[in-house]
Structure formats: C-alpha cells, structure tokens
Amino acid sequence: DAGVTQSPTHLIKTRGQQVTLRCSPKSGHDTVSWYQQALGQGPQFIFQYYEEEERQRGNFPDRFSGHQFPNYSSELNVNALLLGDSALYLCASSLAFGLDTQYFGPGTRLTVL
Amino acid sequence: DQQVKQNSPSLSVQEGRISILNCDYTNSMFDYFLWYKKYPAEGPTFLISISSIKDKNEDGRFTVFLNKSAKHLSLHIVPSQPGDSAVYFCAASETSGSRLTFGEGTQLTVNP
Secondary structure (H helix, E strand, C coil): CCCCEEECCEEEECCCCCEEEEEECCCCCCEEEEEEECCCCCCEEEEEEECCEEEEECCCCCCEEEEECCCCCEEEEECCCCHHHCEEEEEEEECCCCCCCCEECCCEEEEEC | CCCEECCCCEEEEECCCCEEEEEEECCCCCCEEEEEEECCCCCCEEEEEEECCCCEEEECCEEEEEECCCCEEEEEECCCCHHHCEEEEEEEECCCCCCCEECCCEEEEEEC
C-alpha cells in the first residue's frame, strides 16, 4: 500500500520564477492538504482540496494556487517566487473530508535564490 | 497569533525512562488533537490522536492526555527508546481531517 508521494524531492529556483509541486495521495484517500514548513517552525496550512475544489485556505497570498485532479492527485503552484518562499512543502492526504487523520508525504525542499 | 504552543524546544531523557512532551492551545474551537513525529528529511509521521470528548488515549508505549479546562495536552512515552529521538509536533483541528494548526515542535533526544 503506497503512502503519500511527492515530487520532486528538491528544487532550486530564482526569485520571480514559478514552481509546480506534485502530490499523490495514499491509496483510497480523496482529500489533499498542503503545508509549508519553514526552518525551525511547525508546518503552516496553505489549503485543502476535496472533489477537485479548494475547500479551506490558510493565510497565504494568491501567488499560491493549487489543483486537484480526478484521480485525487494534486499540484501546488507558486508564482513570482520570493526568497521567503524557501521551505519544505508537505502534502497530506486523508480518507474523507473532515473525518480522518491526515498522513504526510516526505515533502519537497524548495530553495529560492 | 500562535494558537498551539510547545514551550520546550528540546528534551533529553535516558533510555528506559519516561518522556513527557507538553503542548498548550488557545483556540476553544479545537476539538481534535494529534501528535506527529518527524525525522530529518522525512515528512511527519502520525503517532496518536485524541478527541475532546476523551481525556486519555493510549497506544502501546504512547499515551496522550488532554486537560480541556487548562487547554493543555501531553504525550507520554514509556519506556523511551533511542529510536524515539526525533522532533515531535503537537497539532490541533476544529474537526477531524480539517486544517491542522501545529506547534513549533520539541526535539526529543533519548540517550542510551
């Protein structure tokens, strides 16, 4: 039973560029959440997708956007990258919206130069 | 506004002894609480959770206690093992599966 997978593992971009991160949920899960973890801090909620729609959103600017596909996989897009966007981006999946524990992938380490 | 706080950045215990990690919260709407463990270069791993209708939940060596009146929860690990050395995050949500609010984490080191 495959767990949550994310790609790529590491990514280096320069300021102003755009980036797309990908996530495949745990088998059978239909809800995907994205979190940003800065160095030395706990993960911060970005948004959650269920039935291909954004259901909840944290305090992140519109430069952060996402998408969920019919197979429940998801993408996180960040436009106009800033140095402060350098972080570990974590994807979590759960079985049903509002009813199940979230399980995390290994994360994508984004470095913005 | 830090709604979930872990006031101890680090904790060191001897193998075989009890590890107690603490967490405080301010949001009265939180009704589901979780502990995650994180190793370097890995994502957080779910350990144990508790609903606000309970005050204790136990799973093997791990026990979580919830004191709603004090808005405080703790994770007890007995006995502690060197493999337990990791960063432990406390998290809370208003409903199970909803957005999680995390604390800053506590680095636990279990010495052989």
